[in-house]
Amino acid sequence: MRNLATLSWMALCLLVLAQAGQAQKTPPPPGSTENKKDHGNIGAFFNYTRLQDQSLNLFGVGGRIGFRLVNPVMLEAEMAYDFERTQTQAITVGSVTNTVRTNVRLLHALFGPKVQTKGPMHLFLLGKVGIVNFGVGGPVTAGAINNQIGTIVNGDTNLAVYPGAGVEFNIKSLSFRAEAGDEVIFLRGSTTNNVRVAIGPQIRF
Numbered sequence: 001m002r003n004l005a006t007l008s009w010m011a012l013c014l015l016v017l018a019q020a021g022q023a024q025k026t027p028p029p030p031g032s033t034e035n036k037k038d039h040g041n042i043g044a045f046f047n048y049t050r051l052q053d054q055s056l057n058l059f060g061v062g063g064r065i066g067f068r069l070v071n072p073v074m075l076e077a078e079m080a081y082d083f084e085r086t087q088t089q090a091i092t093v094g095s096v097t098n099t100v101r102t103n104v105r106l107l108h109a110l111f112g113p114k115v116q117t118k119g120p121m122h123l124f125l126l127g128k129v130g131i132v133n134f135g136v137g138g139p140v141t142a143g144a145i146n147n148q149i150g151t152i153v154n155g156d157t158n159l160a161v162y163p164g165a166g167v168e169f170n171i172k173s174l175s176f177r178a179e180a181g182d183e184v185i186f187l188r189g190s191t192t193n194n195v196r197v198a199i200g201p202q203i204r205f
Contacts, residue, residue, distance in 0.1 A: 040067040040074070043177065043202025047080040049106060050195040058082035058106055062198065066114065074114040076128070080198070082106040107133040108183075110162055122168040124179075132160045132185050159186040162196065173204050 042065045049058045062080025069075045084105040112128030134156040164181020183196040 038068060039205055040065070041175070041202045041204050042066075043175075043200055045080070045177070045198040045200030047082060047108070048195075048197040049082055049108075049183065051104075051192070052194050053192050054104075056085060056104065058085050058104070060106070062108070064202070069113065072115055072117075074116065075112070076114050076126070077111045078108070078128075079110075080106075080108040082108070103136050105135045107135065108160070109133075110160065112162075116168070120170050122170065122175075123165075124168065125165050126163070126179070126181070128162045128164075130160055130162070131157050132183070133157045158188075160184065161186075164196070166198075168202075170204065175202050175204055176200075177202055 042063075044061065044063050047060045047062045049060075050056075051058065060080055060082035062078055064076055064078035066074040066076035082105055084103050108130065109132075110128040110130035112126065112130075114124050114126040116122040116124035161184045162181055164179050166177060166179025168175045168177045178197075178199045180195070180197045183194045185192045185194060
C-alpha cells in the first residue's frame with residue numbers, strides 16, 4: 001500500500017505536466033461547453049473507509065467543493081463523516097473473558113489538487129492532505145457531529161495523506177464521480193494504510 005501511495009504521487013506529477021502542456025497547445029474554443037462548465041464543482045458523496053489494522057468497515061457521507069486552479073488542475077476541499085460502527089472484542093485475562101464493545105466513528109477533512117483529462121468522461125488523479133479525527137460515543141445526531149468537530153483541536157486528531165484516482169461522467173452541468181485511494185493516517189508514531197472509496201453526484205459550474 002505504501003508503494004501504491006508513492007506511485008500515485010509520481011503519476012499525479014506526471015499528469016500535471018502532460019495536461020499543462022496539452023492545454024497550452026490546444027485550448028478549448030471560446031464559448032464551448034467545457035469552458036462554461038469546468039470552472040468548479042460542488043457535490044455530495046457516499047464514503048467508505050476500511051481501517052486495515054482494525055479490520056473495520058466504516059460508512060458515511062460527505063461534501064466537496066473545488067475550483068479550477070489552471071486548466072487541467074482543480075483545487076478541492078472536502079469533509080466526510082463516517083457513522084458509528086461497533087466492534088466487539090473478547091479479552092481474556094487468566095480464566096476470565098470479557099466482551100468489549102468499541103464504538104468508532106471518523107471525521108475526514110482533506111484538501112489538495114485533482115488533475116483531470118478533458119471530454120465528457122474525465123479520468124483523474126488526486127493528492128490531498130488533511131486530518132482524520134477518531135471519535136467514540138452514543139447515537140449519531142447533529143449534536144454528536146458538532147461535538148466531534150469541536151474535538152479536532154484537542155481530540156484524537158491525526159495527519160492524513162490521500163492519493164487516489166477516479167472517473168467522472170458529465171452530462172451538461174451534472175456529473176457522477178467515483179474514486180478510490182489509499183488514505184495514509186499517521187497514527188501515534190506509525191502509519192496505517194486504509195482503503196477509501198467515494199461515490200456520488202456533483203454540479204459543475
